[in-house]
Amino acid sequence: MKKVQSAKRKVSCKVTSRPIPAKILRYFPLKPRIKKLFISSKTADLMTWHNKGHKNDGKLRHPADSPAWKTFDSLHSNFALEPQNVRMGLASDGFNPYKTMSSRYSIWPVVLTIYNLPPWDCIKQHSMMLSLLIPGPSSPNRNIDIYLQPLIDELKELWENGFETYDASSGKLFRVHAALLWTLSDLPSYSMLSGWRTSGKLACPICNYDTCSRFLKHSKKTCYMGHQRFLASKHRWRKDKKSFDSTKELRTAPVPLSGPDILEKLGNRENLFGKTIKRRRNDDDPWTKKSIFFELPYWSTNLLRHNLDVMHIEKNICENIVGTLLNLEGKSKDHLKARLDLVDIEIWHELHPKNIGLNKTFLPPARFKMSSKEKSDFCCVLKNAKLLEGYGFNISRCVQLEHHKLLGLKSHDYHILMQDLLIKIAIRRALPKEVVRVLLKFSSYFKTLCSKVIRVDVFEQLDVEIAQILCELERIFPPSFFVLMIHLSMHLAYEARLGGPVQYRWMYPIERFLLKLKNYVRNKSRPEGSIVERYLVDECLTFCSRYLNDNVRKKFNNLTKNLDGPIGNMVMISLDPLMWEQSHCYVLFNYNITAPYIK
Template sequence: MWPVVLMPYNLPPWKCMKEQFFMMSLLIPGPESLGNDIDVYLRPLIDEFKELWETGVETYDAYSGETFQLHAAVLWTINDFPAYGMLSGWSTKGKLACPICNKDTCSLTLKNGQKQCYMGHRRYLDPNHVWRRSKKFDGKQEHRSEPKILSGEDILEQLTHVANIIFGKPPNKRKRKRGEQELNWTKKSIFFELPYWRTLKLRHNLDVMHIEKNIMEILLGTLLNTEGKTKDNVKARMDLELMGIRKELHLQRASSIKLPDGYASNFSRCVNVKEGKISGMKSHDYHVFLQRLLPIAAHGFLRKDVNTVLSELSNFFNQLCSKTVDKVVLEQLKKDIALILCKLEMIYPPSFFVVMVHLAIHFPHEVELGGPVQYRWMYPVER
């Protein structure tokens, strides 16, 4: 079942994310992914939102004993990343998987790993930063500026190139091939029928809970060298060779192929974790591990540069999830996460940088627009 829940933000902060104040607006049956068809189920809800904005609903005020015309607006959606794609109409897969970077998403198809990686975080550094001229990252210098954040009007302009979508399963069961001008758009979202939707600066939230969990899962899998979860393997080392970077980590070929010590090193030898233990952890376990335990657990087992950047990553998420928001701190977090991701690019292989790792670069900006993450992540919903 797919629940669609409303949170009323006009309650006090200590009440608005409590279960007893949630409003179940829809319950969509079926175990399969809805894809574009989610708009069909949202139709009655969107019609009610339009009525609440334009004409309102007569409502009784128990305190004054009078009736008034109640109006309401949708601020944003809270959802995981796959649902982000369904609600926004931007596919969160492929070369342009980042909905915020849009057509300027920096991605690379790994020849041996056969997957997309999303590096290029030097674009977010100061224009004169020394790392922009370095070739240690991907063998090239970086002169591009950071991607422009698109307005609602910019998005609607792109959507004019998207063909009309017919909902439901096509008779031939073949997916429609998108044209070059359609970018990663799969449809025009039904939310754009709301008169104010195009003017909002934050429409769909990146879910800190799931992204934080995915980043920590990737880190643990690589540090513990867990089979099937590590991003450091033979194919990853072959991709390093093709890119011509980090020669000390290239495969050593003699009578057999050997992987030089790199990312796991002493940590995987000293920490005894049974296979499958990581997959048994839940989102909040990863949350606590990343923000509180990782710097302590890794201290003494990893190189100084690796331990330092992991401590910085831990501190970033700790401050990001703070219950209070300080504009000065947010500006610093923007600079910090760009440096942290660049440091990780110098340490970990390209296969490490899945889209979930890249999305962390956008968190401080979303906090600027929407406030503390406690009111915009999925912990209250999934709990």
């Protein structure tokens, strides 16, 4: 580990007169850690799995099957000739080391994921490498490029020169090179890493300069609509003014910017860093800087440089839907200001607010409005839901039946709600059929998107389906409902078609890794130092445990909770697929709870 000192300030001290650094950047070099992957015989073979271990049947099950990977190989044939060359993804996010919401202290780790490894080992915590630990107490924001400089310098050296190491699988020395395929992060970090401002009228990084947005005067926020432009050129909804925003949509779908296009737009832009630099925001210029990743010789040719995070997008969409359906205060997108925006835009006259005297305003019920009884039934379904162990949190603890509220849900809870519980079960009898139908389509879209194995033509079909889904939502929900996260769902299938399954490009494994780092903090006055010391020990133990026999219990062969062994005098048996299916059907057809649903 290297320590990089910056922004030194002189502090008078009685014991010593040495200057004390204002911040210490902790950097973990890549070379010795890549060497460890090839020195161990248990990981050396896995580092070439992408070349000789996976199936080439036209389906996407690993980043090696993606067009982004294959395009990179075709453009850099010398790099692709050596299957042992390392391909990585970079992720970054901030967390509070004190586990309290009141503290504003924020640490920003930079984590690297090795994509040479097979699916069962690629996104495990022991396969991730902590590269940088950016200190707090505040977020680095656009100045993150300063902290990334040591990593970029080493990545350039690994690309151009590489280094010599020993391969335990072949027993020979060879020269290994490394490349960075893409980054993954939530939306604020996306702006920090890419340099594209993810707020305002040009917030969508995929639609870029063609982002369709409208500022809502009364809600005082920007909405992102106009999804008819993603439909077929002769689709009937393109000319349907009454059901949408009173305009015909004759524009074509926007084209994402390529690497050379971005460099041309930025030109010779000079980056200005530091807190003392005054910047004027220009909504017509969405760039805040020229990203440091363009210093990498191959970065501009990468097909997919920055990934939209499916985890946070799905969580925010589900939170929007739940808040609007239950009319939660502060979460609902249907309120008086939203109705006044309808008056301002001059659409949906039947939903305009009406004055009924004595400073009272009546809001006509929308199609998605639920009665008190329907809200109670909705909450009861979630309260009584039984989930498999390890599948999800006990959601019933977060349901308040009296107030019709859902509180304390995490990202994975919203993931389960969106794909299984909320849309498919809870609202079936609480909303009109046309509303349920479009929400079911939205749920199925995310369900298919999160599949582990999928065909490219399925992703192409998803592009068509999501455009129709968002257009149907525009005919049901008010403009204030269409925040940026709703719009970004339009581009998730496109990125999955380029980069492969979302399991390798979302933040779930990264967030779990950050939780482990958070648990390393013992000295609250030195949180970064606590994390570094504990992480180095854990990394050394992980490397040493690879040399232990398989009959020794370690983190690589720990059994899951359900396979720890029989309880008491019980005996565990294994069922073949046919017997398992027969047993499953027997339980379903002979259980009192399922009897009303079986005819």
